[in-house]
Amino acid sequence: MCELLGMSANVPTDICFSFTGLMQRGGETGPHKDGWGIAFYEGKGLQAFHDPAPSCDSEIARLIKNHPIKSKTVISHIRQANVGNICLENTHPFTRELWGFHWTFAHNGQLDPKLFDLPLTHYHPIGTTDSEYAFCWLLGQVREQFPQRPDNFSEVIELIHCCADQLRALGVFNMLLTESEYLLAYCTTKLSWITRRAPFGRARLTDAELTVDFCEETTPNDIVTVIATEPLTDNEQWRKLQTGEMIVFREGVQEPLSRCFGHS
């Protein structure tokens, strides 16, 4: 199993605090030592880092902690390998272009080998993980149905939810996915989230001795949502997603979804 971390915010925000907690789980407080990656959006642009080495002693991880990159949309992943060797091409998150957008995907869980019978169309995996295959299939489905980006993005969200349900039928499928603006989180077993906004308070990491007073780091209009496999702080109220539930954030705020989701 792996650990997922995502962020959606209405102002460029650094993810250092949450990242510090997550990175500890990469070989220090957790067993997820088989590489890690993080993708930051800056507008439509993407700055991604991948490292097949354990995150807790990665030079790149140290750089990110010491020289914060501010972003409105972030996806990160630390890996404990099950399907696929430990190597760079198997390191999440994975990225493909659709409609002139970088789509970024990270997965926690394991899927039945029947997954590999699903037909691929436009996108093909570079590595050998079930995760990247699932992403290629899912994004191919979106592209088949929507050769152009539709005006109403909620149709896309609905399709992705259907595809995620199909993947969940093959095993454990916890997912973070974004095209820069919308951050989608789908849960099978473990995914929690929290939205921080004024009045901001103090937060204390579960995995490292670190407390931050967000009051000092933010302005009153900031809205920042963090999603993680397990709550990263032990003095705040995180919400847990249900099996089969998908939630979507834009500018840090949860999007209302049109579909009535009765799949759990």
Place this chain on the structure above:
Amino acid sequence: MCELLGMSANVPTDICFSFTGLMQRGGETGPHKDGWGIAFYEGKGLQAFHDPAPSCDSEIARLIKNHPIKSKTVISHIRQANVGNICLENTHPFTRELWGFHWTFAHNGQLDPKLFDLPLTHYHPIGTTDSEYAFCWLLGQVREQFPQRPDNFSEVIELIHCCADQLRALGVFNMLLTESEYLLAYCTTKLSWITRRAPFGRARLTDAELTVDFCEETTPNDIVTVIATEPLTDNEQWRKLQTGEMIVFREGVQEPLSRCFGHS
């Protein structure tokens, strides 16, 4: 104009020496201060860094200099913006997936706005540069003609050469392109290369006070080719590409090309 740097080697090799020279040109000895990027392959895996800040004072550039990443195939680019704002999505090199390979592209030059009339098929630009548009068109052409990777890669090389000739008809098109194994270099105005192999000697950078004795860094079987917009050292013999010439390297060694290139 921008500066290109590429490397092809038969053993994982660090590009620190050449990179140190190139980075100086990013705002220090050269005017190319509008961002930079570098892509390292590790097998089929890709580790890419993009920074819209000048390379000469970039934290990420420092990391790469101080913690060398060894790779057999590298493409780097520092930018002096002409078409397209200075922002992350306009920062080379650009990457797209074809046949389950990361293709990476960097361009030096400027193309006529007629470029934007060329039809795009599978790949769409995320930013607004002529370079990324040209890449999307070119890779789309490859995909149209070769939906699967052909056994004989020289057919692909031939097609890319034809496409590059078409782009050169629209202006200045100096290009580096790779799918991990083959490194292709196409020249309109400025591109030079050198292959280093035993017996290795000393090399002295043009842009920084640095000399390296490759003898101490290598084994007798190493073959390392470096390609750059301008020669990076002033005590070695670099070869200059001709207008319309394309050369291809694999494992550091120049590939014989089947086609008779009479387009210059």
